Every structure is written in structure tokens, then in C-alpha cells.
Amino acid sequence: MITLAIHVEESHGSRVVLESGALQKSRHYLGHLGEHRKTALITDARVSALYLKPVMNALAIPASGLLVLEVAEGENSKSFSTLNELAGSLAQKRFGRGDLIIALGGGVILDLAGFLASIYMRGIRYISIPTTLLAQADVCVGGKVAVNHAGGRNLLGNFHHPEMVLVDPNFLKSLDERDLKSGLAEVVKAGIIGDETLFQLCETRLDDVLRHTMDQWDEIITRALRVKKRIIEKDEKEKDLRMTLNLGHTLGHALETATHFRLLRHGEAVALGMHAAALIARHRGLLSPRGLGRIRSVISTLLPDNAWKTTPNTTILDAMKLDKKKRFDRVPFILPKQVGEVATIWDVDRTEIAAALDEVKKHGPQDI
Ligand SMILES: NC(=O)c1ccc[n+]([C@@H]2O[C@H](COP(=O)([O-])OP(=O)(O)OC[C@H]3O[C@@H](n4cnc5c(N)ncnc54)[C@H](O)[C@@H]3O)[C@@H](O)[C@H]2O)c1
Ligand SMILES: [Zn+2]
Incomplete structure (x- = not known):
């Protein structure tokens, strides 16, 4: 297991855990999620079909405390309209400042869910579980989060670091x-x-x-x-x-x-x-x-x-x-x-x- 602490001046930074099989140990790394706060897991349709069950089993979050939000796969989901829908779902379930978002997916999901976490109630905590190589080797650290706009790529964005990043290279086995x-x-x-x-x-x-x-x-x-x-x-x-x-x-x-x-x-x-x-x-x-x-x-x-x-x-x-x-x-x-x-x-x-x-x-x- 390799851990990497990302220290940045103007925010709290992130802790990255990297290990083949890290997902199975996620309870150990992430603690007992959902016991004291609500958790929203944001993912795309393809990742959901492949990994939602194993991820939910590994995280063992009580169903009452977990909201699964699934968006269409692909770059089009990195949009203001998807962001708006996701924010609506959090508000409807009365997510508050102390609650948590988990981003499960590639760069699109990490950028989208991270941006949502950065602006919802002026910023809530989030955890990233990157599932593509691009997201594991690049997107998951650095804190840049964004959605696209007709006026430009990543035009609406922010800096918001995930509290924790869980990198499990086993996800890459299903990547085309x-x-x-x-x-x-x-x-x-x-x-x-x-x-x-x-x-x-x-x-x-x-x-x-x-x-x-x-x-x-x-x-x-x-x-x-x-x-x-x-x-x-x-x-x-x-x-x-x-x-x-x-x-x-x-x-x-x-x-x-x-x-x-x-x-x-x-x-x-x-x-x-x-x-x-x-x-x-x-x-x-x-x-x-x-x-x-x-x-x-x-x-x-x-x-x-x-x-x-x-x-x-x-x-x-x-x-x-x-x-x-x-x-x-x-x-x-x-x-x-x-x-x-x-x-x-x-x-x-x-x-x-x-x-x-x-x-x-x-x-x-x-x-x-
Ligand atoms: N914030 C940053 O620092 C930063 C850096 C580089 C890129 N990006 C952004 O990242 C995005 C691209 O990321 P991406 O290439 O991961 O795209 P992506 O999230 O669209 O994933 C690519 C495809 O792989 C599928 N997928 C994800 N995990 C899988 C798995 N384990 N097995 C099988 N299929 C899987 C997804 O459903 C999707 O269809 C772009 O929007 C780019 O702007 C952000
Ligand atoms: Zn890039």
C-alpha cells in the first residue's frame, strides 16, 4: 500500500491511498461512512453497471444513509444542467454541510461531483474513487473541478480537494x-x-x-x-x-x-x-x-x-x-x-x- 499526502497552502489537501485491492479494504481506509452523516455516491451508468454492487458491499454504508445518483456516461454529463439536477437531488434529501459526496468514476465524474461538492452549501467534503487510468494517474489529485459550458471547456470551475482518494488499479481491468x-x-x-x-x-x-x-x-x-x-x-x-x-x-x-x-x-x-x-x-x-x-x-x-x-x-x-x-x-x-x-x-x-x-x-x- 502506498500513501501520498497532498499538502496545499490554501486548503486542507488530500490523502491518497493506492493499492491493488484497496476497494475491498475501503472500510478500513474510509472509516464507517454513513453512520453519522448522509452520503451521496455519484457515478455514471457504465461504472454503475460494472461496480455499484461491489462498491456498495465494500463500503457497507447503511442503505438509509446512502443516496446513489447516476448520470449518463460521457463528457456531456459535465454540464451545468446535470450539476443543477444533482444539486436538486441533494437538496431534496436535505443534505447539509456535514454530509459527504463520494465520486466513483472517471475524470468526468470526479470533475462534476467535485465541483458540486465545492459549491453545495459553499463546499462540502468529498471522497474520490477514480476508476479510469486517466482519473487515477492525473485527475484525482490537484483539486481542479469543473463543468463545461458552451463558452468553453471547464469554464465553470473551482479548486476543491477531495478529503481522501482511494486508488485501486483493479478497476483498470475492465477499461477498454x-x-x-x-x-x-x-x-x-x-x-x-x-x-x-x-x-x-x-x-x-x-x-x-x-x-x-x-x-x-x-x-x-x-x-x-x-x-x-x-x-x-x-x-x-x-x-x-x-x-x-x-x-x-x-x-x-x-x-x-x-x-x-x-x-x-x-x-x-x-x-x-x-x-x-x-x-x-x-x-x-x-x-x-x-x-x-x-x-x-x-x-x-x-x-x-x-x-x-x-x-x-x-x-x-x-x-x-x-x-x-x-x-x-x-x-x-x-x-x-x-x-x-x-x-x-x-x-x-x-x-x-x-x-x-x-x-x-x-x-x-x-x-x-
Ligand atoms: N481535473 C483535472 O485535473 C483533470 C485532468 C485531466 C482531465 N480531466 C477531465 O477528465 C475527463 C476525462 O476523463 P476520463 O477519460 O476518465 O473520462 P470518463 O470519465 O468519461 O471515462 C471514460 C469512459 O470510461 C468508462 N469507465 C470508467 N471507469 C471504467 C472502468 N473501470 N471500466 C470500464 N469503463 C470505465 C466511463 O463510463 C466512460 O465511458 C475530461 O472531462 C477532462 O477534462 C480533468
Ligand atoms: Zn489532461
Whole structure:
């Protein structure tokens, strides 16, 4: 069992417990939930079908104290209307300040339920049980919670850290290949930002991961979370350093927006964004040819199919103008200097990005 304490200045932070089989021991980790307060478990339809029974058995919350709230699976549930419905359900059952939310699911559920917890009665406590690799290796720490809005992705958001995070890699056994690859993109990202050993693990074990024959989940997820922990403990509110966690995201978010959240998983868009960032870094002489080769070879396994490529560069570049990190009309680009080190660059221009996009469009899965 590995525990990670996330200390952040302006709030209480989180305690993360990571162990294969952690769910079975959740009573031990989480204490006797529901005995003195009401608990709402928020999940999506797919996770509910797969895991609601085992999770309820493991948590052993008395039925009288538990409200199960199920939303449709997918990014569309990260919306103001779903948030509104969930808040209505809590109010109807007279949830108060001392009550608790459990978020069970992938990044969509953690973002949605965490945001609800952050604003319901000015903030109530919540616990996260992430079930996708993306949520276990990235979303579950850092305290960023949000829903989408027509005006932009994650436009309505907050910082609110879960009191406790229970990471059980056994959930990953039922994850399909696309979602596994999507999560791996964030793991690779963490390696490039700040952990060469993690990147090497990706270089050598990716095939095993995709065949579900990999036995090093604990190490991989812990290393990815440690990179994020190091950064957010220094810069919780993204004044500066935390921006480096956005490697691949400046273009990635624009790609998701330009394809209307329909063609690309989050991690697939991030993989494309990291490819472009590596090309721009090489072009500027920041990254060596060998560094570019290593990054491209790992990313090539994670690339999506070709459907997104019909989206014109101008549409993608225009979507970038919505980036929340924009300052004085400039968007920050995180560029790799080598595996394990990145730099934040503010003067990457449209021509450079368009050239990188043209190159990225030449490649599909496994052909770099
Ligand atoms: N807050 C943050 O710091 C942060 C960071 C990165 C991404 N995100 C957000 O995370 C979201 C993407 O997360 P995601 O990829 O986990 O998406 P998701 O929550 O939609 O999950 C992907 C799919 O996997 C299914 N699923 C979940 N667990 C499963 C399991 N164990 N077995 C089988 N299927 C399972 C879900 O039902 C869903 O269909 C995006 O909205 C993104 O903005 C947030
Ligand atoms: Zn991300």
C-alpha cells in the first residue's frame, strides 16, 4: 500500500491511498461512512453497471444513509444542467454541510461531483474513487473541478480537494483499449515533465499495459501522481509552475473543442498536442533529435485514428483563442527540452503551430 499526502497552502489537501485491492479494504481506509452523516455516491451508468454492487458491499454504508445518483456516461454529463439536477437531488434529501459526496468514476465524474461538492452549501467534503487510468494517474489529485459550458471547456470551475482518494488499479481491468491509451497519454506527459524513469517504464512496458499483462500499475500511477504532487504543492492555483502540467494541452484542448468533443478522447488530444509540442521544440533547437525520436516513438502507440484530420488548421487555431491560460493575448506553450524537463514558452506563433499540425497530420497510430 502506498500513501501520498497532498499538502496545499490554501486548503486542507488530500490523502491518497493506492493499492491493488484497496476497494475491498475501503472500510478500513474510509472509516464507517454513513453512520453519522448522509452520503451521496455519484457515478455514471457504465461504472454503475460494472461496480455499484461491489462498491456498495465494500463500503457497507447503511442503505438509509446512502443516496446513489447516476448520470449518463460521457463528457456531456459535465454540464451545468446535470450539476443543477444533482444539486436538486441533494437538496431534496436535505443534505447539509456535514454530509459527504463520494465520486466513483472517471475524470468526468470526479470533475462534476467535485465541483458540486465545492459549491453545495459553499463546499462540502468529498471522497474520490477514480476508476479510469486517466482519473487515477492525473485527475484525482490537484483539486481542479469543473463543468463545461458552451463558452468553453471547464469554464465553470473551482479548486476543491477531495478529503481522501482511494486508488485501486483493479478497476483498470475492465477499461477498454481507447480509455487505457487515453490515460497513458497523461502518464507519458508526467514522465516528460518530470520523471525519466516513468517515461522509460512507458517505453518498455506499453505493450504489456495494452495486453493487460502489466504488473507495475502501483509504480506507474504513483510516479505520475508524484510529479503532479511536486508541482501543485509549489503552485496550487496555477500562477506559474503548474502550467507545465499542461504539456500537450494547449493544442489538445483546442483539438477537443474543434472536433466538438466527439472524435477524440481527452488523452488522445493530449497525445497529438504533445507530438506537436515536441516538433516545435525540435524546430526551435530546444529538443535534441534523439529526444524527439524517443517522445514520438512512445506517442505513436497512443495516437487516435484519422477522423480528426479533416478539421482545418484554422478551426483548431481559432479554438486555441479560448484558452483560459491566455495572458495579454498570448497562449503559453509547454515545450519539452528533454525527457524529464520542460519549459513554458509564450511566443509560439500561429505559423509554427500550423507547421507542426501539418506534420502531426501526416502520422497515424504506430507509423512514426
Ligand atoms: N481535473 C483535472 O485535473 C483533470 C485532468 C485531466 C482531465 N480531466 C477531465 O477528465 C475527463 C476525462 O476523463 P476520463 O477519460 O476518465 O473520462 P470518463 O470519465 O468519461 O471515462 C471514460 C469512459 O470510461 C468508462 N469507465 C470508467 N471507469 C471504467 C472502468 N473501470 N471500466 C470500464 N469503463 C470505465 C466511463 O463510463 C466512460 O465511458 C475530461 O472531462 C477532462 O477534462 C480533468
Ligand atoms: Zn489532461
